[in-house]
Amino acid sequence: MIDEPVQRLDEGGLRGFGRDLVPRVLASLVRRGEDVDAAEDALQEALLEALRVWPKAAPRDPRAWLTTVATRRLVDAHRSEVARQRREETGAGWPQPRPVAAEEGDDTLVLLFCCCHPDLAPASQVALTLRAVGGLTTREIADAFYVPEATMAQRISRAKRALRGRRLDQPGDLAVVLRVLYLVYTAGHTGPPARVDLAREAIRLARQLTLATEEPEARGLLALMLLNHARLPARLDREGRIVTLDRQDRGLWDTREIAEGVRVLQSALAMQTAQRRPGRYQIEAAIAALHDDAASAEETDWPQILAWYDDLVALTEDPVRQEPAAVLGRAVAVGHVLGAAAGLRETDRLREVIGQRHRWHAARGHLHELDGDLPAAASAYAEAARRATNVPERDHLVRQAARARAAWACPVSGSARGT
Numbered sequence: 001m002i003d004e005p006v007q008r009l010d011e012g013g014l015r016g017f018g019r020d021l022v023p024r025v026l027a028s029l030v031r032r033g034e035d036v037d038a039a040e041d042a043l044q045e046a047l048l049e050a051l052r053v054w055p056k057a058a059p060r061d062p063r064a065w066l067t068t069v070a071t072r073r074l075v076d077a078h079r080s081e082v083a084r085q086r087r088e089e090t091g092a093g094w095p096q097p098r099p100v101a102a103e104e105g106d107d108t109l110v111l112l113f114c115c116c117h118p119d120l121a122p123a124s125q126v127a128l129t130l131r132a133v134g135g136l137t138t139r140e141i142a143d144a145f146y147v148p149e150a151t152m153a154q155r156i157s158r159a160k161r162a163l164r165g166r167r168l169d170q171p172g173d174l175a176v177v178l179r180v181l182y183l184v185y186t187a188g189h190t191g192p193p194a195r196v197d198l199a200r201e202a203i204r205l206a207r208q209l210t211l212a213t214e215e216p217e218a219r220g221l222l223a224l225m226l227l228n229h230a231r232l233p234a235r236l237d238r239e240g241r242i243v244t245l246d247r248q249d250r251g252l253w254d255t256r257e258i259a260e261g262v263r264v265l266q267s268a269l270a271m272q273t274a275q276r277r278p279g280r281y282q283i284e285a286a287i288a289a290l291h292d293d294a295a296s297a298e299e300t301d302w303p304q305i306l307a308w309y310d311d312l313v314a315l316t317e318d319p320v321r322q323e324p325a326a327v328l329g330r331a332v333a334v335g336h337v338l339g340a341a342a343g344l345r346e347t348d349r350l351r352e353v354i355g356q357r358h359r360w361h362a363a364r365g366h367l368h369e370l371d372g373d374l375p376a377a378a379s380a381y382a383e384a385a386r387r388a389t390n391v392p393e394r395d396h397l398v399r400q401a402a403r404a405r406a407a408w409a410c411p412v413s414g415s416a417r418g419t
Helices: 011-031 036-053 062-084 107-115 122-132 138-145 149-163 174-189 193-212 216-229 255-269 280-293 302-313 324-338 340-348 358-370 374-387 391-409
Strands: none
Touching: 011 036, 011 062, 011 107, 011 122, 036 062, 107 122, 107 174, 107 193, 122 138, 122 149, 122 174, 138 149, 174 193, 174 216, 193 216, 216 255, 216 280, 255 280, 280 302, 302 324, 324 340, 324 358, 340 358, 358 374, 358 391, 374 391
16 A cells, blocks of 8 residues: 655754654665565665755655655665775675555564564663564653663664674574563553554554464553553543542543453463463453453452452462562552552562552552552652652642642541552
């Protein structure tokens, strides 16, 4: 299918349009066997040429235009390298450039697997995926990881060097791809509004992945994304402040997306056998589905959620150290089912592992509030805010602490609501 023609783009508009095309064009170049680094350099040159040419003469097929120009740059670079090394040019493996239409299949999915190459460290896999597949700038990725831009630039450069000169015929295994894809989704879902497209792209790739494999966990991941993404319209208020799940306007949730997520999850769970039990993403999707199914926070089926959390922590031999986030989530569920005191005792198991993290203190604040101990809740929320590294989360926790203090100072009828 030919892309829509570009209409009278200025430089700013063209940069935004090019950003949408970059991952797809880069993927098609890598699919042909190009190094990621060389392909990205050639594509950058093609984008610079587009800045000069497109405002005057817009191409009918922007993707084919960028692919053709980038291919020419690669051919020129290969010829220069051959000449420099005084070797006879054979031309093998380097076809002459020609107009290229969209290729069959999803090249971006191929690029995703390549970015998850087993020779790369996990942090490099994620960073390279965000750069090549997600189209984020180095600065944006650095902000997502809370590291200096120079550090992230070095990490990405090392990843590219690790892949340089290698045929990408040993992509990362499916488990790695699923983990990286979920991290890409999370970067879009929890980031600023401008990154919502990244979450949608992760969902699109997850859909493609379910067509390429029968692995139930691929369906579980897609279901988890859909069920979380359905709540996105209610996640922030009009001022851009975080709204916790129990306080969200559920009328804003996307019911069609929830229905699709449930269908996908059911299809995954239907594939389980005595030998193949539900994996992490299926279980987390089941928990998300129970939250989405509740008409109000008070109607949440916490006993079922606790049962699924029991299955989740049972996936590892030492969940406290290997899956502390799952244990923390289970502690909150315990608090709702067996009482806040029991939930707080569960969090004590995690003190040595994640006691320095803001989420541990935030969970304890919620449980103290559930127990009616508002001074302790305010103190825990304040400590969580002090340790938070994300500004929106920090501001949210500051408001939670202030709300708990105000409720304590001016008690009203009924118990305090949780986070």
